[in-house]
Amino acid sequence: MEKGVVISGFGGQGVMLAGELLAEAGKEEGKYVTFLPSYGPEMRGGTANCHVIVSDTTIASPIIGYPKAAIVLNLPSLDKYEPLMKKDGIIIINKTLVPREVKRDDVRVLQIDAQHVAEDLGNKKVVNMILLGAYVEIEKPVKIETLKNALKSYLTGRKAELIEVNERALEKGAEIARDFMGVK
Amino acid sequence: MGEKLLMKGSEAIAEAAIRAGAMAFFGYPITPQNETPEYFSRRMPELGRVFLQAESEVAAINMVYGAACTGTRAITTSSSPGISLMQEGFSYIANTNVPCVVVNAMRGGPGLGDIAPAQADYFQATKGGGHGDYHSIVIAPHTVQEEADLMFDAFELADKYRIMVVVLVDGLLGQMMEPVEFKDWVDVKKFKTPEWATVGQGDRAQRNILISFDILAEGLEKMNLVLQNKYAKIRENEVRFEEYKMDDADYAITAFGTVARIAKTTIELARNEGIKIGLIRPITLYPFPEKVIENRASNVKFFFDTEMNEGQMLEDVKLAVNGKKPVYFHGRLGGIVPTAEEILDEFKKHLGG
Amino acid sequence: MKTIYKVPSAITSRDTTYCPGCTHGVAHRIVAELLDETGLTKKTVIVWPVGCSVFGYYFIGTDALIAAHGRACAMATGIKRVHPESFVMTYQGDGDLASIGIAETVHAAARGENITTVFINNGNYGMTGGQMSPTTLIGQVTTTSPYGRKPELNGFPLHVPEMLATMDGPAYIARGALDNPQHINQAKKFIQKAFTAQQKRLGYSLVELVSTCPTNWKMTPVESIERVKREVLPIFPLGEFRAVKGVE
Incomplete structure (x- = not known):
C-alpha cells in the first residue's frame, strides 16, 4: 500500500521537518519512503512544500501530481492544491491561517485551529506536529509511536527539551482526528 | 553494507564518494548541489583527506586535473553553469588520460536559467562538451540508492580506463531523501601511486x-587513436541499462x-488500463545501450x-532504432518536471495510429 | 684541472627551441642549477604553461605537466595538496600568468599554497606572435597595439609582485632580471629563496624575471638587452617585495 501526502505552507512553519519526520518514521518501520522538498532561492518566508510517500513496495515516482492527502498550513497552499486533490482525498487545514472554506464537495476536509491549539499546548511552533498527528491518525502511513521515536533523532542537543511538547502536539492532532472521524 | 540511513541524494553522493576512496575534493559553490561540497567539507578533514574550495569552477577542475595526475582519486561536483566553465579542463583531462569523477546536478538552462531540475546537459555530457574528439563515461542514476551505488562504480571505471566519469543527476535527485545503504568502505591504505x-x-x-x-599532427593523431581505442573497449564492455x-x-x-x-x-x-x-x-548514457534498443525494435509497436x-x-x-519503428517524444523545458499522468496523456496521443 | 663550465644535470641533452637572444634559456639554466644544488630534481614536478615555454619539459628533466593556458597555479595546487612531499613549481609567462591566469595566481598566493612560480615577463605574447600583454609598456608597439599601448584604451601595465606583496598568503615575492651577469646572479638568489620558502612550507613564492623577446620586439639580442635596461627596468624595478621570517 502506497500512501502519499503533500505538506505545504510558508517557509519557517516546519513543513520540511514534518515531512522528514514522517519519512524517518517510515524508514524506521522498514518501509520504502521518499521525501521530496521544493526549494527556492528564498531560504526563509517563501512558500515551501514537500511530497512524502510511505509504501510497502518500491516507490516509482516521488512526485505527487494529484494528492490523496494534503496538509495545508496557509492560504496559497490551499489555492494550489485544492484543484489537484483526488476525489475523496483528505485535506487537513490550518484554519487559523486559512480564512476560507474548501469549495469542492468531493473531498474530505479537516479544519484545525492549529495556531490556537498550539498556544494551548504551550508552544506556538508545534502547528506542524498537530496537523501531522491528525494526518497520521487518519491515513495511518506509520504509527504515532514511531513518529515520537523519530522526534528524538531530530531534536537533539538544546532542542531536546522540545521533544515533550512536540509529542503532545502529535497526540493532540491524533485526538482531534479521532473526534473528526467519529463525527463522520 | 550497513544500516539504512535517510539521506538527501546530494549528501549520499558525497558519503558514497568518500567510502569509495575519494581522497580529494575541489569545488565551487552553486545551487542546487551545495549540500554535496558542504558534506565533503565536514567529512574530508575528519578522515585526513583534502577538501578545498576553489576560486572558480575553472580553477576547481584544474585542481582536480593536477591531483588526478598524481593518481589520486579526486572529485568535483557542480551544476550546469559551473559544468560549462569546466569544459576546458574536461578536454585536457581526456587527452591526458587521467582518472577523475565529476558530478553534474543539472539545472534549467540555457544561461543562468533557474535552479529547478533539468536534463538539458545530455548533449554536453555524452558528446564531449569541450573541444576535440573525446568522451567521458556518463552514468545516470535514478534513485538515491543508485546514486550511492554508482559512485563506487564511477571511481572504479575512472581508474580502470584512466578516464573522467560524469555522474549526471539533477536537483530533484539531489534534494530528495530516501533510505540508503552504503557499500563497504574501500580500503584506501591499499592505494598505491601508479607508475604513470x-x-x-x-x-x-x-x-x-x-x-x-603534440605539436606534430602525426603524433596527435596517434594520441587520438589511443583515445578512440579506449572508447571502443568501453562501448564493448561497459554498457549498463x-x-x-x-x-x-x-x-x-x-x-x-x-x-x-x-x-x-x-x-x-x-497497465491498470490494459x-x-x-x-x-x-x-x-555513454556508452549508450544502442543494441538493446535496436533489438527491442522488433518487439514493440513504437x-x-x-x-x-x-x-x-x-x-x-x-x-x-534506425527507422525500424516510430519514435515519439515528450519533453518539458526550463526545469519543469513532468508528472506520470502527463506522460501517459502524451503517450496516448500516439495510440491507435 | 678546474671546471669552468658544466651543464647542470637537470638540463636534458635536447637543444632549445628558443629564439636567439631570448632569456628563457638563462632562466631554465638558473632553475636547473638550483635543482642540482638543492638535490630536488627527482622530487620535482614542473607545471609548464601555454606559451613559448610550453616545451620546457624538453629541456628541464623532471616529471612534468602542461596546464591549460593560465591554469598552472590551480593544477599545481591540486598536486601539492594531495602530494605535499613533491616539490611543485609553475613556470609561466606574462600572458599566461598575469592575464588569463591572474585569478589562479592571486588565489594560490592568497591561500599561501606551498608552490613556487617562476614568472617570465617579456611584455608580450611571444608564441602567438607578439600581441599586447598585461605587462606591455605604455607606448609599446605590438601586433595588437600597432599605435602603441594607450592608457585610455588598454589601461596600465600590471605589477604582479607589488600586488601580491600586499597579501598575507605569500612567503616570498621578488623581481629579478636577466640582462646582465649581476642581475642573473641576483635572480638566482631570489629563486633559491623561493625554493626555500616551499621546502620550509612557509607559503606561496613567486619570482618575476624581466626577460627579452628580440624576435617580437624586432630587435637584435643586444638591442633587446639594452631596451630592458633603458625602458623596462624603470617601470619594473628589481628587488624583494615580501619575505616572511625563515626565508633565506
Missing part, C-alpha cells in the same frame, strides 16, 4: 610527462534519471522517449 603518476621521478628509470599536447516490464510490452518508453523513475509510475497507470508499456532505461529537455537522448534512441 607525476609526483617527482624518484627511483623510476624514466621521468613521467603527462600532457594533452535497466529493462523494466519489457517482456510483454507492446510499447517502450525510453528515459533516464528522474524522468525514468516517473515513467515507472506512468507504466503502472497504463496498455502494456515497458521501460528501457540507459544507466550509462518507442516513446521522454526527457526534461527538447529531445537530446531522443537522437541516440532514433539512431539505435
